[in-house]
Amino acid sequence: MKVAVIGAGASGLMATCAILAKGHQVVVFDGNDKCGKKIYITGKGRCNLTNLCDKQTFLSNVVRGEKFLQSAISRFSPYDTVAFFDKLGLKTKCERGQRVFPVSDKSSDVISALVKGCKGAEFRLNHKVKSVVAKECKFLVDGEEFDRVLVASGGMSYSATGSDGSGYKIAKSFGHKIIDLVPGLVPIETGSKFSSLEGLSLKNVEISVFSNGKKFSQFGEMLFTDRGVSGPIVLTVSSFINRNVPKEMFLDLKPALSEEKLDARLLREFDLNKNKFLKSVMTALLPKRMVDVFLKEADINGDRRVQSITSQERKRILKTLKCFTIPIKKLYPIENAIITSGGVDLQEIDPKTMQSKLQKGLYFIGEILDVDALTGGFNLQIAFATAIAAASDF
Numbered sequence: 319m320k321v322a323v324i325g326a327g328a329s330g331l332m333a334t335c336a337i338l339a340k341g342h343q344v345v346v347f348d349g350n351d352k353c354g355k356k357i358y359i360t361g362k363g364r365c366n367l368t369n370l371c372d373k374q375t376f377l378s379n380v381v382r383g384e385k386f387l388q389s390a391i392s393r394f395s396p397y398d399t400v401a402f403f404d405k406l407g408l409k410t411k412c413e414r415g416q417r418v419f420p421v422s423d424k425s426s427d428v429i430s431a432l433v434k435g436c437k438g439a440e441f442r443l444n445h446k447v448k449s450v451v452a453k454e455c456k457f458l459v460d461g462e463e464f465d466r467v468l469v470a471s472g473g474m475s476y477s478a479t480g481s482d483g484s485g486y487k488i489a490k491s492f493g494h495k496i497i498d499l500v501p502g503l504v505p506i507e508t509g510s511k512f513s514s515l516e517g518l519s520l521k522n523v524e525i526s527v528f529s530n531g532k533k534f535s536q537f538g539e540m541l542f543t544d545r546g547v548s549g550p551i552v553l554t555v556s557s558f559i560n561r562n563v564p565k566e567m568f569l570d571l572k573p574a575l576s577e578e579k580l581d582a583r584l585l586r587e588f589d590l591n592k593n594k595f596l597k598s599v600m601t602a603l604l605p606k607r608m609v610d611v612f613l614k615e616a617d618i619n620g621d622r623r624v625q626s627i628t629s630q631e632r633k634r635i636l637k638t639l640k641c642f643t644i645p646i647k648k649l650y651p652i653e654n655a656i657i658t659s660g661g662v663d664l665q666e667i668d669p670k671t672m673q674s675k676l677q678k679g680l681y682f683i684g685e686i687l688d689v690d691a692l693t694g695g696f697n698l699q700i701a702f703a704t705a706i707a708a709a710s711d712f
C-alpha cells in the first residue's frame with residue numbers, strides 16, 4: 319500500500335517506522351523543514367519520552383481519554399517504548415517519578431533515532447498538507463493518490479513547531495466532530511496582584527481548587543510569574559479545571575503541619591521573639607520576599623512588635639498560612655500550553671486501530687485526538703502507542 323502520514327512529529331514518525339516494517343510504502347509530509355520540531359523542545363530539551371509505570375498508574379495520569387487509551391497502552395507499553403528506542407541505539411535512563419530520558423539528555427537524539435527507524439520512507443518536508451479527499455477506495459492528499467492516510471498533525475500549542483491546528487480542518491472535512499480545544503498543562507493568570515513575587519518559587523506547598531463540584535489538590539513546587547503562577551503543581555491543576563475555570567485557588571504554605579501544630583509553632587516563634595518586628599519573625603516561616611505580600615493578605619501591619627499581636631490576629635496569620643487565596647483570572651492561552659485538551663471526538667475513532675469510524679482508511683493518532691495526560695512522559699507515550707495501534711491495522 320501507499321500510505322500518507324501527515325506530520326513528522328512523535329506519532330507520525332513512530333507510525334512510519336512501524337508501517338515501513340510491514341513492507342508498505344510511506345510518504346511523510348511535514349510543513350517544517352525538519353522532523354520533530356516539537357519533540358526538540360520537550361522535557362526542556364531533554365525529552366521525557368515515556369514513564370516507566372504499570373498500566374493502571376499510566377491511566378491514572380490520563381486526564382481525557384483514559385478508557386479509549388486502555389487498548390493502545392496495553393499493546394504498546396512504556397517498556398515497549400524503551401525497548402523500541404534501545405533497538406535503534408538510543409540508550410535511556412529512568413529518573414525521579416519514573417521519567418525516562420535519553421542518557422545523552424538530548425531530545426535531538428530521540429528525533430535522530432526515530433528518523434533512523436524511518437529509513438526507506440519518502441519525506442516531503444516544507445509541505446503543509448491542505449486537503450485530503452476520499453476518492454472511491456483511495457485518497458487524494460493535495461492531489462496525490464494514496465491508499466491510506468494517517469493524520470498525525472498534533473495539537474495547536476507552540477505553533478512555531480508546526481503544530482498549528484491545521485489537522486482539525488482535515489478531520490472536519492470528513493465530518494468529524496472536534497471537542498472544544500482548550501489549553502492543558504498551562505500557567506494560570508492571576509492578574510497583577512502578586513506581580514512583586516515574580517520569579518519566586520515555593521517548594522513543598524499544596525494548592526487546592528474546586529471545579530465541577532470536585533476538589534483538586536496538588537502538592538509540590540510552584541512559581542510566581544509576571545502575571546500569574548506556573549510550575550509543576552499549577553500546570554497539573556490547570557488540566558483539571560480547564561473546562562470550568564474557578565475564580566480562585568487556595569495555597570497551603572505549610573501542608574505538612576496541621577492547624578494545631580502550626581499554631582503551636584507560631585506561639586513558640588512569637589514567644590521567643592516578643593520584641594522583634596512581626597515581619598522579621600515571619601521570615602522563619604516564609605521566604606523573605608513573600609512576607610510583605612503575606613501580611614497584607616492577613617491584614618496585619620508587619621512593623622508591629624510581636625508582643626502586640628493579639629490571638630485573633632495570630633489566628634488570621636494561621637488561616638492565611640493554611641489558606642492563602644490566589645485569584646484566577648483565566649488560564650494562559652493555548653499557545654502557551656504543553657498540551658491541547660480536546661480534539662477529534664473519540665466516539666468516532668476505533669480505539670484498537672485509531673481508524674475513523676466515518677471514513678475507512680483514514681486514521682488519527684497522537685495529540686490531534688481528544689486525549690491528554692499529565693506531565694511525566696505520558697503524552698509522548700500516548701503519541702507512540704496510538705501510532706503503533708494504527709500500524710497494527712496494516
Ligand SMILES: Cc1cc2nc3c(=O)[nH]c(=O)nc-3n(C[C@H](O)[C@H](O)[C@H](O)COP(=O)(O)OP(=O)(O)OC[C@H]3O[C@@H](n4cnc5c(N)ncnc54)[C@H](O)[C@@H]3O)c2cc1C
Pocket residue numbers: 324325326327328329330347348349350353354355356357359360361362365366367368445446447448470471472473475476479480481482483484485655656657683684685686694695696697698699701
Ligand atoms: C514545551 C513542551 C514540552 C513538552 N514536553 C513533553 C515531555 O517532556 N514529555 C511528553 O511526554 N510530552 C511532552 N510534551 C507534549 C508532546 O510534545 C506532545 O504531546 C507530542 O509531541 C504530540 O505528538 P504528535 O505526533 O501528536 O504531534 P507533534 O509532535 O506536535 O507533531 C505534529 C507534526 O505535524 C506537523 N503538521 C501539522 N499540520 C500539518 C499539515 N497540515 N501538513 C503537514 N504537517 C503538519 C507539524 O509540523 C508537526 O511536526 C511537551 C509539549 C511542549 C509544548
